[in-house]
Amino acid sequence: MFVSIIQDIGITSLVSGGLALILVIAQRYLNDYGDCKIDINGKRLITLKGGSSLLNALSENQIFIPSACGGKGSCGTCKCQVLEGGGPLLPTEKPLLTTKEMTGNVRLACQIKVKSDVRIHIPESIFNIRRFQGVVSKIEDYTYDIKGVIITLTEPETIDFKAGQYVQLETPIYAKVRQKVGRAYSISSDPGNDRQIQLIIRYVPEGICTTWVHQYLNEGDQISFTGPYGDFFIRDTSADMIFVAGGSGKAPIKSILEYLSRVGTTRRMRYLFGARTCKDLYLTGEMHAFEQVFDDFEYIPVLSKPCPEENWQGRIGYVMPVFPELITDPANTEAYLCGSPAMIESVKKALIELGVPKDRIYYDSFG
Amino acid sequence: MKQTPQELLVTQRMQPGVITLSGFLGIDQRPLNEIIADDAQTLLRLDITAPEIAERMQYLTDQSQQAYEGGIIIDGSYEVETEITRGKLPCPFLHRGLQRKTVTTCTHLTTGITIRWTALNIHMIKEHGFFEGKGSPFRLEPGTLIKVLFPDAAHRS
Numbered sequence A: 001m002f003v004s005i006i007q008d009i010g011i012t013s014l015v016s017g018g019l020a021l022i023l024v025i026a027q028r029y030l031n032d033y034g035d036c037k038i039d040i041n042g043k044r045l046i047t048l049k050g051g052s053s054l055l056n057a058l059s060e061n062q063i064f065i066p067s068a069c070g071g072k073g074s075c076g077t078c079k080c081q082v083l084e085g086g087g088p089l090l091p092t093e094k095p096l097l098t099t100k101e102m103t104g105n106v107r108l109a110c111q112i113k114v115k116s117d118v119r120i121h122i123p124e125s126i127f128n129i130r131r132f133q134g135v136v137s138k139i140e141d142y143t144y145d146i147k148g149v150i151i152t153l154t155e156p157e158t159i160d161f162k163a164g165q166y167v168q169l170e171t172p173i174y175a176k177v178r179q180k181v182g183r184a185y186s187i188s189s190d191p192g193n194d195r196q197i198q199l200i201i202r203y204v205p206e207g208i209c210t211t212w213v214h215q216y217l218n219e220g221d222q223i224s225f226t227g228p229y230g231d232f233f234i235r236d237t238s239a240d241m242i243f244v245a246g247g248s249g250k251a252p253i254k255s256i257l258e259y260l261s262r263v264g265t266t267r268r269m270r271y272l273f274g275a276r277t278c279k280d281l282y283l284t285g286e287m288h289a290f291e292q293v294f295d296d297f298e299y300i301p302v303l304s305k306p307c308p309e310e311n312w313q314g315r316i317g318y319v320m321p322v323f324p325e326l327i328t329d330p331a332n333t334e335a336y337l338c339g340s341p342a343m344i345e346s347v348k349k350a351l352i353e354l355g356v357p358k359d360r361i362y363y364d365s366f367g
Numbered sequence B: 001m002k003q004t005p006q007e008l009l010v011t012q013r014m015q016p017g018v019i020t021l022s023g024f025l026g027i028d029q030r031p032l033n034e035i036i037a038d039d040a041q042t043l044l045r046l047d048i049t050a051p052e053i054a055e056r057m058q059y060l061t062d063q064s065q066q067a068y069e070g071g072i073i074i075d076g077s078y079e080v081e082t083e084i085t086r087g088k089l090p091c092p093f094l095h096r097g098l099q100r101k102t103v104t105t106c107t108h109l110t111t112g113i114t115i116r117w118t119a120l121n122i123h124m125i126k127e128h129g130f131f132e133g134k135g136s137p138f139r140l141e142p143g144t145l146i147k148v149l150f151p152d153a154a155h156r157s
C-alpha cells in the first residue's frame, strides 16, 4: 500500500516535472526571437536580442522617445512611425491613435515587442535626447502654489538645450503611486549654465507629479529626467517680439530672456504676464531688471482681479486689450506664448485680429 | 456580478497612481459594474440619462472657458470657473483619445451648492455612465449633480 502511494507520487512528480520542463523549453523557444535589427531613419542600425518593447530597446541604446506613463500604454506620448516589422495593431494602442495616425503607420513604441527586424522613423531632434541624473540643489517657494527647483546634473554632467525647450521629469514610486510617470516641464534657466537646470512647477491638486514635487521632494534628493524636447525657441530674425505668459508659463520665457541677455540683442521686446492677484506674481523684480539690460524691453504684469487691499498700481484686466498699445508693427512681430490652452487660444485670436502673422505665433502645441 | 477580464483590466487602471494620484474608486469595494449599475438606478429614478448630465456639464465648462481667466456667471444661475493645466490624460476604460487636465468649479447661485468636475469626469459619465467610486476625490453623486444641473428634475425624486 505504502509502496504504491510512493510510486503514485513518484509518477505524478515525474509527469508534472516533465510538463514543467517542456513548458520552460517551449517558452524559451517561443520567446527566443534571436538577434533583431532596428533601422532608425535609414541612418542608424541597432542590433539587439529580440523580446523587449521598442521603447525599451531604443532607450537601452540611448534613444529616448518621449514617454509619460512609464510604458504602460496610457499616455500616448511614445508615438513613432513603424514602417516595417511592427506586427498588427494591438487593442492597447487603438485607444490612443487617431485614424490618420493608424493609416500613417504610427504606433505606440511601448506596446510593440521587437520580434523581428524593424524599420522606424523618428524626428531628428530625438537623437539629441538623453536621460539625466541630478541632485536637487535648491527648492524655492515663488508663490503659494509655485516652486522653483534647481537640479545640478550628475550623470551626464552637462546638458545641451535651447532656451524654451522642456524636459520630462520622472516621478518616482512614492506614497500611493506604484509606477514611474513622466511629466513635461519647461527649463527656466539659461542654456549657458549647462551644469544645472531650473524648473518652475505649479501645484495641481490631485496631480501625481506636482504633489510629489510640492510635498515630498527635498533639497539633496536624486532626480531623473530625459530631454531636451520641443521646438518652442526663439527664431533668429530681427522682428519685434511679444512674450505672453501666465502662471508657470513664465519658465521658458525666463530662459529665453536670460539667454538673450547673455548673447545680446537689439530687438524690440515686450513681455506681458497675466495673473489674477498680487499673490500670483513672482520673480517680478528679476523680470523688471531686464529693462536695464536690453535696449528696448518692457515687462508688464497685468492683474485680472487684484484684491483691494493689495493697492495694485499696475494694469488691471486681461492682457489682450494691451496688445494694440504694445505691438506697433504687427506684420513684423513674432509672438511667444506660454500658459494654459485657454489663454493661448484667446491670445492667439487677438494677435491674429491685430495682424500678427499666424505662422509667427509660437507656443508648445501640447494642449 | 462576475467581472469580465476587460472590467478587471479597467479596475486595475483605476487604482491609485496608475492614471491619477488617488485613482477612481476611492474606498468603494464594489465591483466596477455594480458601482455603475447602482448609479444608473438613481438616474432612472430621476428620469435623466448620463449623456444628458454630461452635456450640461460640458456646456457649463465650455461657457466658463470663454473667460480668459477666473469665474463667470452663466445663465444668471451659476458661477463657473475652469482651470486648465497643460497636458492630457487617458480614460481608464480602454477608450480612444486623451482628455485635458481641467478642474471646473460650479456654484449654483440659488442653493449655494458647489460641485467640481474634470474633463475626464465628463467623458466617463458620457461614455461609460461612471461617476467614480465612493470616497474618490472626484466622485460625483448623481443626486447632487442633478440637483445642481437640473434643479427642476431634482424635485421629482
Ligand SMILES: Cc1cc2nc3c(=O)[nH]c(=O)nc-3n(C[C@H](O)[C@H](O)[C@H](O)COP(=O)(O)OP(=O)(O)OC[C@H]3O[C@@H](n4cnc5c(N)ncnc54)[C@H](O)[C@@H]3O)c2cc1C
Binding pocket: A166, A183, A184, A185, A186, A187, A200, A201, A202, A203, A204, A205, A206, A207, A208, A209, A210, A211, A230, A248, A249, A251, A252, A364, A366, B019, B020, B021, B022, B023, B024, B085, B086, B087, B088, B089, B100, B101, B102, B103, B118, B119, B120, B121, B132, B136, B137, B138, B139
Ligand atoms: C510642453 C509642456 C510643458 C510644460 N511645462 C510646465 C512647466 O514649466 N511648469 C508646470 O508647472 N507645468 C508644466 N506643464 C504641465 C505638466 O507637464 C503637468 O501636466 C502638470 O504639472 C500636472 O502634472 P501632475 O502629474 O501633477 O498632474 P496629473 O496627475 O497628470 O493630472 C492631474 C489632473 O488629473 C485629473 N484628475 C485627477 N484625479 C482625478 C479623478 N479621480 N477623476 C477625474 N479626474 C482626475 C484632474 O483634471 C487633475 O487636474 C507642461 C506641460 C507641457 C505639455
Ligand code: FES
Binding pocket: A066, A067, A068, A069, A070, A071, A072, A073, A074, A075, A076, A077, A078, A108, A109, A110, A111
Ligand atoms: S509610454 Fe505612455 S503610452 Fe507609451
Ligand SMILES: [Zn+2]
Binding pocket: B091, B092, B093, B094, B095, B096, B123, B124, B127, B128
Ligand atoms: Zn472612455
